Each structure stands twice: as C-alpha cells, then as structure tokens.
Amino acid sequence: MTHSGPIIHPTGLIERPVEPLLKVSGLSVSYGRIRAVDAVDLAVEPGRIVSLVGSNGAGKTTTLMALSGLLPLAAGRIVFAGEDITGLAPELRVSHGIAHVPERRRVFAGMSVRENLALGAYSRGDATEIAGDIERLTQLFPILGKRMHQAAGTLSGGEQQMLAIARGLMSRPQLLIMDEPTMGLAPQMIDLILDTVLEIRKLGTTVLLVEQNAIEAMRLSDHVYIMRLGRIVHEDSGANIDTERVKAFYMGVDA
Amino acid sequence: MDYFGQLLANGLVLGAIYALTAVAFTLVYGVVRLVNFAFGELFMLGAFLTTSLMLPEVRLFGTVVPMPGFPLPIAALGAIVITGVIGVVVDRIAYRPLRNAPRLAPLITSIAVSVVLQSLAQTAWGAEELRFPQFYLATLPPVVLFDSIYLSVMDLVVMATAIVAMLGLSLFIARSSLGRAMRASAEDQTAAMLVGIPVNRVVAAAFAIGSGFAALAGLLYAQTYGFAHSSMGFLPGLKALTAAVLGGIGSIPGAALGGLILGLVEALGAGYLPNGTAWKDAISFVLLVGLLYLRPQGLLGRPELNSAGRGSLLGGASEAGAFWLRAVFARVDALLARFAAAGAPAALGLLAIAIVVGTLVPSDYWLRILTMVVIYGMLASGLNVIVGFAGLLDLGFVAFWAVGSYLTSILFVLVLKESYGVAPQEVWWLLYLNLPLGGLLAAGLAVLLGTPTLRLRGDYLAIMTLGFGEIVRVVAINWMDLTRGPMGIRGIPAPNLFGISLGSPRAQFFFALALAAVVVFAVARLVRSYVGRAWVAIREDEEAAEAMGVPTARYKLYAYAASGFVGGFVGVFYAHSQQYISPLNFSLFENILLLMLVVLGGLGTFIGPFVGALIWIVFLQLALDLPFVQAYPETRFALLGVVLIVLMVFRPQGLAASARVGLTMPGARAKEAA
DSSP states (O other), rough: OOOOOOOOOOTTTTTSSSSEEEEEEEEEETTTTEEEEEEEEEEHHHHEEEEEETTTTTSSHHHHHHEEEEEOOOOOEETTEEEEEOOOOOHHHHHHHHEEEOOOOOOOSSSBBHHHHHHHHTTOOOGHHHHHHHHHHHSSSSHHHHTTSBBBSOOOOOHHHHHHHHHHHTOOOSOOOOOOOOTTHHHHHHHHHHHHHHHHHTTEEEEEEEEHHHHHHHHHHSSSEEEEEEEEEEETTTTTHHHHHHHHHHHTTOO | OOOHHHHHHHHHHHHHHHHHHHHHHHHHHHHHOOOOOTTHHHHHHHHHHHHHSSEEEEEEETTTEEEEOHHHHHHHHHHHHHHHHHHOOOOIIIIIIGTOOOOOHHHHHHHHHHHHHHHHHHHOOSSSOOEEOOOOGGGGGOETTTTTTTEEEHHHHHHHHHHHHHHHHHHHHHHHHHHHHHHHHHHHHHHHHTTTHHHHHHHHHHHHHHHHHHHHHHEEEHHHHEOOOTTHHHHHHHHHHHHHEEEOOOOHHHHHHHHHHHHHHHOOOOOOOHHHHHHHHHHHHHHHHHHHHHOOTSSSGGGGOOOOOOSSSSOOOOSOOOHHHHHHHHHHHHHHHHHHOHHHHHHHHHHHHHHHHHHHHHOOHHHHHHHHHHHHHHHHHHHHHHIIIIOOSSSSSSSHHHHHHHHHHHIIIIIHHHOOOOOGGGGGHHHHHHHHHHHHHHHHHHHHHHHHHHTOOOOHHHHHHHHHHHHHHHHHHHHHHHHOOGOOOOOOOEEETTEEOOOOHHHHHHHHHHHHHHHHHHHHHHHHHHHHHHHHHHHHHHHOOOHHHHHHHHHHHHHHHHHHHHHHHHHHHHHHHHHHEOGGGOOHHHHHHHHHHHHHHOOTOSSHHHHHHHHHHHHHHHHGGGGHHHHTTTTHHHHHHHHHHHHHOOOOTTTTTTTTSSSHHHHHHHHOOO
C-alpha cells in the first residue's frame, strides 16, 4: 500500500505546489439527454482539503459519483496518483486509494459496527492489520468503540456519519471523498464532524469535500471550487475566497 | 402412529429437497431482488447431469455418447459445479444487463430463461424419463425406526446432506469475507461498491451457490423418485419458491423452515385428506395464498421486501447492446408509435385486411390457424389489460380463461345434453348469453382473487397470482364431477346462429374476428377513459398515483375485473371453437406463453397482443416444415425464449414503448388540435 505521508505546508499559501493527487479534466456526465456535469476541471493536491460548493442541483454529487466510478462519463479524464483511472471499476478505485463517504451515510444498517468497519477494508489484502486499524479508528471516534457490536441501523444520525467516515478510512485511502457529511445533523454534531475532517488531514489523508454549510466548509478548506449548473464557475484558495461572491452564486446571480 | 410416523419421514425428505431449492431462490432474491424462475430448470439440470455422469452412456441429441459412469458422490459434485457455472452464465447474459432496468424486465427474462432451458434439456435428453441408476447405498436394507417407520439409507443421506449444506451456507454467509460482502451487497449495492466490493462478482457468486443448491436438490429428488425428466423442475421449483416466500424470502433459516413446513404439510395432507394425493399440489398454494394474505413478508422475513421500488414497472431505457440493434428497435418503435397515433382508422384498416384475408384464404387449415391467432390475440389482450396497462404482473390469468371455457362446456354438455337431453341446436342462443356470463363469472373470480393481492406488489403479486392459477388448474383436474378431470369435456357444440351452424373454419374465423373487434373496442374505450388513466398512473408510479389521490386499490380491482372479463368471454368462445377442453389447455405454461406474446407484440398497446399472436402462431406452423423442427419441435419455444431475452436485455421498456398508452394520450392531443 503506497502511503504518501502528511505533507505539511502553510495552508493556502502555496499555489499548485506539487503534482496533484487527483487531476480531473473535462469531466462530463449526462443523465439521458440532460448534461448534469459539463467539462469540469479539478485538481486536488496531496495533503489538502478541497471543497466543492454550490447550490442544489449544481452537479456536486454527480461529480463525486463519477469520480468513484458509480456513473459513466460522457467525456473527460480522471488521473489519480499519476495513473489514468477513467474507466476503472468502482471497487478497483478503492484499492487504488480513493474512498467515498456517500451522501446520507449509507451504512449497512443490518450489520454490526464492527462488520461495517471490516467491510471498509474489503479491498485490502492485509487481514492481520485490520483489527489494529479498527482500534486506531476508535481513538478518532470513541463512540464507535462503545457501539462495536450494535447494528449500524440503531445508531444516531451523527454516529452513523462517524461510522461512514471510519468505514471509508478503513481502506487506508490517499483521498477521502466526503459527500455532505453534516446533512441532517445537530449543530454540535456538525462541529464535531468538521473538526474530524481536519483531523483526517492531519493523519495524512487528502480530502475532497462537498458541504452544504458552504461558509464553514470554505473556512477549513485549502482550496475551493464553486459549481453552478454543472460547471465550475469560480475557484480560489480557501483563505482568499470572497464569501460575498459565493453567496451571490448561491442566489443564482452571476457576480 | 405408524402411518403418521411414515408420513412424517416422507415429509422430512421432501421438505429437505424443497428447503435446498428454496435456499437458491432466497439467496439470489436477497442479493439482487430477483425471483429467478429458472431455478426450477437448474434443479432439473442437476438431476439430468448427475444421472448422465453416473451412466456408462447416454443418448444426447439422438446420438449415444459415452459417459464416465461415476459413483453418485462424484457425479453429484460434477453436476453441482456444472450447474453453478450455467447459473453464472445465465446471470451474465440475461440478468446482469438488467440490474437497473424496470422491474418487469428481469421477471420476464427469468421466465424466458426457464422456457429456454427446459426446451433445450428436452432437445438434449429427449422427452422420455431418464432412469436414475442405482447407487450402492440405495441397495442397503432400510432403517426401521420404532419398529414401523421405514427410512431408506438414501433418505437419511438426503436429510443429512440438506442439513449440512444449509448449516454450511449459513456459516459461510455469517463468517466469511465473501459472505459478508453478499450481505452488504444485499443491503445497499451502491455502498458496497464504494467500500470496494466487486458487486458483480459477488452476485455471480450468489448465482453460482444458488444454482449449486438447486442442482443438489434436483439430484436428490431424482435419486429419491428414480428419474430425471425435462419438466421435472417445474412444480418443485414453484413449491420451493412458495417455501421461500413462506419462510420470508431473503432469509436462509426462513427458506429451511418454509421448505420443511411445505414438505410436511404436503406429505401429511396427502396421507390424511380425502383423496389427498390428488390435491397435494393445491395444498402448498393454498398455504401460500393464505400466508401472503395474512403476513406478506413470510414467517421470518422483513416487511420492506414487499415493496415495488419507486418508479415505473416498464419505463426506462437500456444502454446495452450494439448501436445498430438499438437503432433497429428504435425504428420499429417509431413505426408502431405512428401506427398507434392513427388510432381508430388504423384499427379499422387492420380489420378490413383481416376480413379480406379471411374471405380469400382457400385452405381450411390456414383458416383454423388464423382463428387461433385471433383467439390468442384476444386472450393476450385480456392479459395486457392487467400487465400492460395497469402494470401488475399476473401469472394466474389462465384461470379466467378456464372459468369461461368450463362454464359454457358444463352447461351445454354436462347439464343440458347429458342430464336433460337437450340438443345444443335448440339452445343455440345460450352461447350468446354465456359469453357475457362467462366474462362476469371470471370477473367476479378476478375480484375475489384480486382483493387479497391488493397489499402485494411486484414480485409477490406475481407469485400469488401464480398460486391462484395453479389452484384453479388443480381444481379442474381433480373435481371430477364438475369438470371430468383430466379426461376433459368432449362434444362441445360449434357456434350456431338461428339454427345455422357456424362450425365451418371460415365462419369460425369471422366469428372470432367479430369478438376481437368487440374486445379491442371495449378495451380501448376503457383504457381511454378515466379508469385507464388511473391504470397508467399506477403502472408508471404506484406511490405517486396514491399520493395524487388515485384510489389505487379500487382501480387495481377494476383492472383485475376487466382482465378477467376478457379472459372469461374469450374462454367461452374458445371452448366452442375447439369443441374439447381439458385442464391441459390452462396450464401455467399457457399463461407464460400469453405473457411472452404480449411482450413480443408490445405491452400496453391495443394491437400488440394480436401482433405477438400472429408472429408466434404463424411461426409455429411454418417452422414445422423444417426437418430440424420436426425432430425437435420444442426448439421453437427455446427460440421464442431467446428472442424475448434479447428483447428484454436490449430493450427492457418493450418493443412498442412509444406506442404504449401513456398519461398524455395522443387521442386527447389530436382532439385539442381539431
């Protein structure tokens, strides 16, 4: 398992410092005749948190699903860690180092927390280290340690979200894709989850985040892309981004 | 006590076999939500392959082929592996392209696969039974329990094998990594892919294991009853599906429990009920219907499995297949849509063509065939009302047809002629009374049968209607006083008008044509009314229809009633046209055939059923001129199955999707324009 260690750099100050971990060019996805994502270019540098924000229907989730191979591309190229993964099956993308924490968590409700975590490591060959990884993840998410043998469906929404994230991390990804991790959660829980995102980066995992709490997301991101009607309309470093402008985009005004 | 004990033992053996097959259904249903009707045929293949591998030589396709003559265990292992591979191939070809297709498509495909496998097995091994060779364990003296219950050593082997296989599978599912992946895929395929599970391979594994279980059950069955035959898997397959539903489909302990209960109930029922052996096939279906009514999720199942899944039962397109093939389908579709848009003039044009053909065709032989086309077209229209317009898969439609046929036959032959000595010519008018009467009786039965199915959706509905159809058939076979059972009723008078016989093939053809005009007109009026609009709404999205205030239960019952009426109405004429009916005319296979004809011609269109019937029945006759077909007539059915599989895989929405009556009706638009 190739493991790029944490790359420490002052947040947002370095413009395009290294070869991006994920490079997407001209990505287009269609639902029948409707083009949901149109010629999107993205670059995610290693060790960073990159956000994709935009209003409902902008094509964020569709983009993420195309990245993890759930949707076929109409056009475009996806390069991950120097390798073209455009036509790769979803399960092979996981073994290449991309984990996707899907919208609405989608934990395996009928299975125990431990089984969910073990399934997260399905693509890994090193069965012996799985127990150790579960142990380490319970340090990141102590509540999961207490719920280890409970069915995942009986967990609260926030706990399920933690489980979904932990399940994603079980594959030891280089890139963790998170789709709306705070959806439907209580405010306290939202803060906790967003803190976790920072923790995950500290552990050396790159994060591509889609968040409805755009302002919060931009605050913790190194780089932000703004999507509207299937296109990237604006991008900037997290520190420089103009929140007023973002609000305008959300309102549907072309600022 | 001795008798009871012996029945119990027999029931346990039978139950073990049902349970093993039920596991196949439940495993695959659990993972991909597909009722793979073809497991009955994989069961049969397991039996044939084992038998063949045990023999020194076997006649295959008419030539003697040397065989290894393995002992049972090795032959069984070989058969299980081969059947497992066949199961995987079937999944790859016929089901995998349909994972995201409308729900009706894979159901129809699995029925078609079933027909193909059964026909091919008949071609390969012939229509006769293949005797199961003696295995040395079977020659050992039976074990005697309590001085009175005899169990052969092989019976014990069957039970032990079933127990070991099911415990092994449960353990495998619970503990192994692949088993865990199967459970994950069953819960949420998308999430399973996202954690890196190769879902397609997991599903293939489920098919391999399920097919292996079906093969194991089939070979144990062949061993117990001493033969293999191409249609042997049909009834045990249905029973096993019943067992799986009984226990709660998707649950392995449920399948074991369901199989056991079914085996015991059947053995005890056959032993204790008056004339029980004759009725035993009905027992399991009555149990099924009762259970689905009271507890649709089964004994150990979870209720959410009885859901339709949102969205249309028929809609949606496929991206599969070569471009040219899709283009061809699209062209045909556009052509049919243009035709459908023409509405009444087009229908009248067709009628005129039919009249000209009927007048000019010189041969009585071809007139009889064309009459059959019209009859099957009308029957398919009746089925089309419920499947094509209301989107409810009905596998019990033949029951309505049977009711009409039996009503008129019993009245004319058994009551009037034989009990009162009334000559049919004197009461010629009774036929015209019987037509609507048969329709009403069938409609009444349809409502009666439809009511308990209202809570059921999708696959469960198909299974329950199938149960009903089988019950009616078993009743027709066994209620000797009423129906004369398997002998059938002979001497049904030909249609007659004011004392003038309409028995000539030409007169019959025109009689049929007149009825067809009535049926098509009535169905078209109904479908173009608010009732039809409600049906289409239910077909496209039942939950949305309900949310919009459509009383779905009531309109579903209307659909059953209308469909039943057509079935009964045509059934009356059918009996007079054939002049002889027997329960064989109303088998589930006839229902499947009608369904295939509707799909072939275009679900949810007015002309589609007739087009399907025309293509099929004319082909059936023309193909008889080929020497190959003369040697193997069943290959025609295999071909129909293959055509349907191709059609479903490359065009799951059906051939005439744009011609189908939708929520926006072309007629209405034309009226606005005028």
